[in-house]
Amino acid sequence: xxxxxxxxxxxxxxxxxxxxxxxxxxxxxxxxxxxxxxxxxxxxxxxxxxxxxxxxxxxxxxxxxxxxxxxxxxxxxxxxxxxxxxxxxxxxxxxxxxxxxxxxxxxxxxxxxxxxxxxxxxxxxxxxxxxxxxxxxxxxxxxxxxxxxxxxxxxxxxxxxxxxxxxxxxxxxxxxxxxxxxxxxxxxxxxxxxxxxxxxxxxxxxxxxxxxxxxxxxxxxxxxxxxxxxxxxxxxxxxxxxxxxxxxxxxxxxxxxxxxxxxxxxxxxxxxxx
Numbered sequence: 349x350x351x352x353x354x355x356x357x358x359x360x361x362x363x364x365x366x367x368x369x370x371x372x373x374x375x376x377x378x379x380x381x382x383x384x385x386x387x388x389x390x391x392x393x394x395x396x397x398x399x400x401x402x403x404x405x406x407x408x409x410x411x412x413x414x415x416x417x418x419x420x421x422x423x424x425x426x427x428x429x430x431x432x433x434x435x436x437x438x439x440x441x442x443x444x445x446x447x448x449x450x451x452x453x454x455x456x457x458x459x460x461x462x463x464x465x466x467x468x469x470x471x472x473x474x475x476x477x478x479x480x481x482x483x484x485x486x487x488x489x490x491x492x493x494x495x496x497x498x499x500x501x502x503x504x505x506x507x508x509x510x511x512x513x514x515x516x517x518x519x520x521x522x523x524x525x526x527x528x529x530x531x532x533x534x535x536x537x538x539x540x541x542x543x544x545x546x547x548x549x550x551x552x553x554x555x556x557x558x559x560x561x562x563x564x565x566x567x568x569x570x571x572x573x574x575x576x577x578x579x580x581x582x583x584x585x586x587x588x589x590x591x592x593x594x595x596x597x598x599x600x601x602x603x604x605x606x607x608x609x610x611x612x613x614x615x616x617x618x619x620x621x622x
Contacts, residue, residue: 377598384595387588395592400568400577408574409600411485412553415492416500420546422493423500424538430501431508445502448495453558460491461562483565488573491559496549503545507538543612547605554601 384392395401429435430442448456464471464481471482481487511534519529557575564571566580574597581590 380591380598381595383587383591387592391588392592395589396596400572401593403569404572404574404577405596405600407485407488407572408554411489411492411573412550415489415496415553416546416550418489418493419496419500419549420542423497423545423549424504424542426497427501427504427508431505445498448498453495453556454561456494457491457559457562460487460494460559464490464563482563483567483571485571487563488560488571491563492553492556495556495559496552499548499552500542500545503541503548504538507541511537540612543608547608547612550608551601551605554597554604 387395426445430438430445461468461482463469464474464487466472466475466482468482471480474481479486481490515533516529519533524532555575556573557579560573561576564573564576566572566576572580574593578590578593578597581587581593
């Protein structure tokens with residue numbers, strides 16, 4: 349007799365998965381690339397090597413990487429505190445971590461600009477010290493850190509919860525110091541989750557718009573994020589230029605995410621093998 353399963357078989361599940369991803373993801377992206385093919389190679393290359401495009405690409409990738417790196421460190425500390433310690437207000441802090449998920453990014457951009465501007469609470473203190481945040485690449489990085497932190501924390505929490513404290517105690521009994529325990533026991537166990545959080549934070553930062561549109565100042569060749577440049581081209585009815593930049597960012601993001609995911613897979617296989 350045929351076995352009846354609540355969950356459909358592999359063939360039906362795979363077919364539904366491919367169909368759903370095609371409709372939701374692949375078809376819109378394919379039309380973006382198809383729209384770009386209306387440009388000749390010379391026209392596309394001229395858009396790519398334009399000084400304004402190169403400056404925005406450099407700013408976007410550097411600030412996104414810096415923000416994801418900061419979140420990887422600080423997100424680990426936040427996740428560690430939430431998992432390993434009990435303290436008053438823990439549930440409130442755990443909820444606060446998710447606020448950037450729920451808060452409209454434009455609202456967070458306005459709030460950060462108000463705080464870090466010349467007459468803001470923090471800006472009025474930092475600028476006399478020579479630290480200008482609003483309308484600088486530093487301000488963009490701060491905004492990207494704000495919106496990327498939850499990705500790292502939520503990726504790390506399950507991994508830290510699955511990490512048995514007895515393993516750390518065994519390392520201490522065998523004579524390992526705190527740093528040795530961290531580097532050889534804790535870090536290898538959570539590295540795949542840490543890379544996942546870094547990847548999601550980085551990908552989110554590359555495509556961010558709302559939180560950077562205000563605090564960046566959107567100055568060409570100085571503080572213009574790629575997403576802001578795309579919107580600027582759309583406002584100028586330069587649809588070909590906007591789609592060309594969109595296709596370029598699609599290719600760059602895919603290559604970077606593929607490389608990082610490959611690194612994550614290799615790291616997980618390596619530590620599982622050990």
